[in-house]
Structure formats: C-alpha cells, structure tokens
Amino acid sequence: MKFGASVWPFKWTTPYDKSISRIARLGFSAVELIAWQREVLDEYYTPQTIRDLRNIIDSEGLLLSQFVSTPPGMASPDQRDRDRSVEHFKKVVEVGVELGTEIVNSVSVHPFDIQFPRITDLPHMQKFQVDIPSGLDWQQNWRDYVDTMRRCCSLCEDAGLKYALEPHPYRYMANAASMLRLIEHVGSDSLGMNLDPSHLFPVGEIPHVVIYQLADRIFHCHFSDNDGTTNVHWRPGKGKIDWEAVMIALKDVGFNGVVSIELEDVPGVARSVSDVPRECVATEDFDRENIAALQYIKDICDRVGITYD
Numbered sequence: 554m555k556f557g558a559s560v561w562p563f564k565w566t567t568p569y570d571k572s573i574s575r576i577a578r579l580g581f582s583a584v585e586l587i588a589w590q591r592e593v594l595d596e597y598y599t600p601q602t603i604r605d606l607r608n609i610i611d612s613e614g615l616l617l618s619q620f621v622s623t624p625p626g627m628a629s630p631d632q633r634d635r636d637r638s639v640e641h642f643k644k645v646v647e648v649g650v651e652l653g654t655e656i657v658n659s660v661s662v663h664p665f666d667i668q669f670p671r672i673t674d675l676p677h678m679q680k681f682q683v684d685i686p687s688g689l690d691w692q693q694n695w696r697d698y699v700d701t702m703r704r705c706c707s708l709c710e711d712a713g714l715k716y717a718l719e720p721h722p723y724r725y726m727a728n729a730a731s732m733l734r735l736i737e738h739v740g741s742d743s744l745g746m747n748l749d750p751s752h753l754f755p756v757g758e759i760p761h762v763v764i765y766q767l768a769d770r771i772f773h774c775h776f777s778d779n780d781g782t783t784n785v786h787w788r789p790g791k792g793k794i795d796w797e798a799v800m801i802a803l804k805d806v807g808f809n810g811v812v813s814i815e816l817e818d819v820p821g822v823a824r825s826v827s828d829v830p831r832e833c834v835a836t837e838d839f840d841r842e843n844i845a846a847l848q849y850i851k852d853i854c855d856r857v858g859i860t861y862d
Contacts, residue, residue, distance in 0.1 A: 564833075583813065623660045647712075658718070659719065661721055662698070717745055732770070821838030
C-alpha cells in the first residue's frame with residue numbers, strides 16, 4: 554500500500570509542478586493530478602508539460618496514482634452532449650497514458666445533468682429543494698448513461714487503464730448498491746470505485762461495509778473525514794468515520810493500491826470558494842494537516858499489520 558495526496562488542495566489551478574515537489578517533501582509516495590475542464594486538458598497538458606511533469610514525478614520518487622477529470626454531459630438527454638463527453642474522456646485517457654498512470658478517475662454525474670444543491674449547503678437551507686421537471690424518461694436516461702459509461706470503459710480497456718468512478722451524494726453512483734448496479738449493467742472489468750468514505754458516510758453508508766461489498770472493485774482511495782452531516786473533507790481522526798475498521802477491511806479484501814489524502818475543509822487549504830482566489834496556494838498550516846493525517850493512518854497500519862511504502 555502507498556500513501557499519496559491530491560494536488561488540488563495544495564494549489565487549485567495549474568501549474569502543478571511546485572505542488573508535486575511539495576507533496577514529496579511531506580513524505581508521500583504518490584500524487585494525483587487533475588484537469589478541471591476540457592480547456593485544461595488541451596492547454597496545460599501539452600506534450601512538453603506532460604514530459605516536464607513526468608520528470609518531476611520521477612525525480613521525486615513518486616507514483617502518479619491517478620489522473621482525474623469529469624466530462625460534462627455524461628448523463629445528458631442530448632446525444633450530442635454525451636458524444637462530446639466521450640470525446641473529452643478519450644482525451645483524459647490519452648493524457649493519462651502519456652503521464653504514466655494506470656488509473657483515470659471521474660466523479661459520477663447527476664441524472665439528466667440536473668443541478669442539485671451541494672450537500673454542504675444542507676445545514677444552511679430552510680428547505681432542501683431540487684427542481685425536477687415532470688415527464689422525464691428516467692429509464693431512458695439510465696440507459697443513456699450506461700451506454701456512455703460502456704464507451705468510456707471501452708477506451709480504458711483499449712489503453713490498459715482502470716476507471717475509478719467516484720461516488721458523490723445525489724448522483725447516479727452514490728453508494729455501494731448503485732456502484733454494483735452500474736458494474737452489472739456496464740459489464741466491464743475496467744470499471745471500479747474510487748473509494749471516498751467522506752462521500753459515502755453522509756449518504757448513509759458504513760465505509761468499511763462498502764469495501765467488503767465491492768472488494769476487488771476498489772481501485773483507489775480518497776481519505777478525509779466528517780461527521781456524516783455533509784461531505785466536508787476533514788483530516789482522518791477529526792470526524793466519526795471508523796478508520797481502523799476501514800483499514801482492516803482494505804487489508805481483508807487484499808487492497809494494495811494508493812490511499813490518497815484529500816483534505817479540503819481544513820486550515821490553510823487552497824480552495825475554489827468565493828472568498829478565496831482560485832489561484833491561491835495552501836499555507837504551511839495545510840502541510841501540518843497533511844502530515845498529521847498521514848501519521849494517523851500509518852499508526853493504524855502499524856497496529857493492524859498493514860505494510861506500506
């Protein structure tokens with residue numbers, strides 16, 4: 554097992570070169586890179602930048618655990634939108650291969666591309682409302698989404714990559730049951746989950762139970778904590794998730810991949826929020842949060858007999 558970190562909480566936007574080296578200095582063995590929009594794929598991840606990033610990752614002794622990008626329109630009722638989403642994903646796969654990763658990641662999408670409120674808004678809203686038009690063909694939209702996922706998984710199969718889909722509240726894949734349903738309907742060995750307990754816990758899941766249910770379909774992990782009210786991302790040990798049970802479950806199912814620390818609601822983080830510029834860089838407080846999170850998980854590994862690099 555390796556421990557890594559997501560690059561975006563260190564610096565939300567490109568360039569990411571200095572943040573990669575920073576992650577290495579904090580004691581991590583892996584890093585994740587991201588493209589928030591298609592424009593970033595085309596304009597930042599050029600052949601020269603990809604070579605430069607690979608050189609930095611290699612020189613720091615890191616593994617690129619996964620490359621992250623979520624195409625818009627994957628569950629759109631418009632075939633043209635879905636086609637564009639597959640073309641976006643094709644570029645994600647190509648860049649991922651060039652960067653040298655074995656896993657690509659995207660977040661599961663909302664049905665019909667309907668905009669749902671964020672679960673982090675829940676404590677602030679008097680009424681949690683979602684505008685769902687009448688007359689939508691939900692069965693057809695599910696079939697369309699499955700077809701899009703099949704096309705994306707086929708691209709991964711051809712490239713020899715795994716596709717780690719990430720659960721989020723209110724999306725087509727938000728829990729173990731919806732992941733298992735999607736795996737069954739898509740029918741590709743390339744499809745699995747990017748296990749994110751901080752997203753699973755507030756939708757009513759017990760994270761270590763999800764691990765046992767999905768077993769070898771857990772391809773990659775994001776670790777952060779919360780109290781189950783929203784999907785905020787505190788460092789492990791600051792919320793109510795049972796991390797020792799999570800680690801034991803990962804050991805029991807034979808997981809030997811990357812656990813990536815993804816802290817987004819802690820001191821010093823670089824976040825894309827209204828009162829913080831998108832280009833801001835995390836402070837030293839954020840370094841301390843990551844060091845504490847890494848040590849907390851390593852201490853659990855030492856207690857339960859999990860080896861790590």
